[in-house]
Amino acid sequence: MLSPVTFFSSIRLRLTALLPTTILLLTATGAHAQAAGATPVPGAAAPVAPAITKITWLASDHAPQMTGSDASGVTGRVTTYLEKQWPGVRHEIVFANAKRSWQMIESGEEVCRANMVRTPEREKFAYFINTQLTPPPGLIVRRDRVKRLPRNAAGEVLLPKLLADPSLRGALIDGRSYGPALDAQIAARPAGSAVSLYSPKDFGARLLQMVSLERADYSVDLDMALVMAGNPAELVAVPIHDAGDLVMAGIACPRTPWGLAAIRGIDKAYGRPEGAANLRQGLMRWLTPETKAHYAARFDAFYRERAKPSRIDP
Secondary structure (H helix, E strand, C coil): CCCCCHHHHHHHHHHHHHHHHHHHHHHHHHHHHHHCCCCCCCCCCCCCCCCCCEEEEEECCCCCCCCHHHHHHHHHHHHHHHHHHCCCCEEEEEECCHHHHHHHHHCCCCEEEEEEECCHHHHCCEEEEEEEEECCCEEEEEHHHHHHCCECCCCCECHHHHHCCCCCCEEEECCCCCCHHHHHHHHCCCCCCCEEEECCCCCCHHHHHHHHCCCCCEEEECHHHHHHCCCCCCEEEECECCCCCCEEEEEEEECCHHHHHHHHHHHHHHCCHHHHHHHHHHHHCCCCHHHHHHCHHHHHHHHHHHCCCCCCCC
16 A cells, blocks of 8 residues: 555644544434434434344243253243244343343343343343242242241231341342342341352252252242142242232343343234234243232233333434
């Protein structure tokens, strides 16, 4: 390549020196326009959405005693459905605990996770679609410990009192959200609380095993966790007072252009009657007849809405 003359070389050096400042000014201007809700310039080309050819699904809902797609719980069912409804996209399941999964999504890695509790804080870092409305978690405890639990007249566990009792050992999953109401109660536990946090590779079955083996006295989980753990005879789920309403869970992908394209493709597959029916069938098989009857009207309303496309704003 021919060397530029001194005159143009001088101009190029000056422009190069000004480039970082120009970039900073343009970035700041763009950020201000976004914050103010500015609309794109008329006629400007819209950004091209990334092509989705593969989705890596992070899962910890692994049930070794089950086979086929059930072995990966909710995640396996999701990938089986999407493989039929979204051809051309390869789905791979990688097992990662709840804390690690969220770290990867938060950092913008090209991964998604099913059955993740949706909270305002998480929506800052991830795109969500609602896929599951489940009863709030309960206290999983050995049957021979139930009489020692602090409960109200309705038989519901008073969790703050339990967390303050040093004679009963709790085992909870580090980095997992149990829903806003329970998260607040757990976070407010006293410094001397006999609660230990763990990061198991599975959906929580190992913690239930700890309770079964009397290495812990209780844990907090959904009814379906007992089913996936094989319904241990010595364990029982007890409702928690002020556990909150039904918990909204869904599929989460990172808040990036790739994540937006992925979540829109996933929603397109589920935002139809057959998608809602698939999700409903997947949940109902984990619930008791009493729970289904109690929340029947709420479930009906949710799946009617799920049968339509979601609004997903960038």
